[in-house]
Amino acid sequence: MKIDFEHRQSAHCESGVTSNLLRQASGGKITEPLAFGIGAGLFYAYIPFISINNGPAIAFRTMPGWIFKRTCKSLGIPVVRKKFSSREQAETYLNDRLNEGQPVGCQVGVYYLSYFPKEYRFHFNAHNLIVYGKEGDNYLISDPIMETPTTLTSYELERVRFAKGALAPKGQIYYTKFEGEISDDRIRQSIKSGIKRNVFNMLSIPGPFSGVKGIRFTGNKIKGWRDKLGLEKAKLYLAQLVRMQEEIGTGGGGFRYIYAAFLQEAYAYLPQDELLEISKQFTTAGDLWRTAAIHAAGIYKGRLGSQQDFDAMGNYLLEIAEIERKAFIALKNIKWRT
Incomplete structure (x- = not known):
């Protein structure tokens, strides 16, 4: 068969x-970017009390299964x-x-x-x-x-x-199970609801572990890992961060690139210039995630390892958190014309 x-x-x-x-x-x-955006796939979470592969649980995307479920539900597909x-x-x-x-x-x-x-x-x-x-x-x-x-x-x-x-x-x-046609108007409404959900997930979930607050929390934690955990365990924690970003993610903050592509494709359905400008901010965030991953690799492979190196790594995440915070606030403030 x-x-x-x-x-x-x-x-x-x-x-x-x-x-x-x-x-x-x-x-x-x-397309893949539209599915990712309608399904509100972009996320970040640092969960120190859950261990995966001897390191803290770290996620760069929403929970498994939710992209498919949300996208289909938003489009009216059983x-x-x-x-x-x-x-x-x-x-x-x-x-x-x-x-x-x-x-x-x-x-x-x-x-x-x-x-x-x-x-x-x-x-x-x-x-x-x-x-x-x-x-x-x-x-x-x-x-x-x-x-x-x-x-x-x-x-x-x-x-x-x-x-x-x-x-x-x-x-x-x-x-x-679907027989019928998905209208452009249904896609437009699904794009807007997907953006609204992603804005909430990255800006408004309570607690310090998720969204842009989670990125900031992780950045500050990294600065203390060397003294608190010892160099070898701190290196393993950084390896976990990069593994979840590079191997379970899409490489170099790739989820941010997919979301940037989503906003560009959304522009074809909702032609508002803000979408294209905000897309550039997510591309910048993706580039910085890639730079941070390279720096982290230098630490866990032993080429770097001073406290200044850990401080620099933490500062990368603090900068990323601020870029993504501003980008999602800009998305939240869009006045849709259609």
């Missing part, structure tokens, strides 16, 4: 899966989502959908993905891919971050669908 499905490489797994699954339903209108306790039931359900000609999204663990380079495999269970067919014992896989389609054996796919640990996918499968 092989579904007529076009693989397209994307910058990020979930926004890529979302745009690829919605391509037919939207007539190609919903979603089917299932989790399973039985591996046999999970495989049967997947095969039934493929036999119906339905490509499906799956949440999987990264560690056992055989087509990933070994240096990119570690215990992270919120990766997303599309299954679009089966030939013999091989499932046909469209992983949006890969250049070409690939395959997984039935054993390999089961293993990653039922990976253990934090954010365990539990065989999660999701897809859309």
Whole structure:
């Protein structure tokens, strides 16, 4: 069984899966940046009381699954989502959908993905891919971050669908059921609601750990890591920051670049000059995240390591926090003309 499905490489797994699954339903209108922005994908959180890979939990995007859920809900597209306790039931359900000609999204663990380079495999269970067919014992896989389609054996796919640990996918499968047309007016309204949600998430969530406050909180914490944790553990914490940005994110603050592209594409539906100007601010933030990652790599690889180096790293994040704060305030203050 092989579904007529076009693989397209994307910058990020979930926004890529979302745009690829919605391509037919939207007539190609919903691109990856639009899916990311409508789904309010941009975020930041530093959660010191949750440990992942022996470091603090750090996120550069919203919770797994929310981009797909929010985008579809905003566009009026019904979603089917299932989790399973039985591996046999999970495989049967997947095969039934493929036999119906339905490509499906799956949440999987990264560690056992055989087509990933070994240096990119570690215990992270919120990766997303599309299954679009089966030939013999091989499932046909469209992983949006890969250049070409690939395959997984039935054993390999089961293993990653039922990976253990934090954010365990539990065989999660999701897809859309939609017959109709998505109007440009519906897309315009969805763009505005996505921006409104992202503004709230980055500016108004209470507490110091999330949004621009979370970036500022992390910057100040980094300045004290060397003395509080010792150099070696502080280096591991910085490695965690870069890993979550570069390997689980899209590289060099790539989520900020995707959001900048979203605002540029939004301009075609809502032609207000503010969107283009604010887009430039997010590109600047993405560039600075990249610079910060390079500086952090210098520390955890031992080329740098003084207190001044940690102070400089912290100051990068404080500067980023201010850039993103101003950008989201500017988005909040837009007076929509349509």
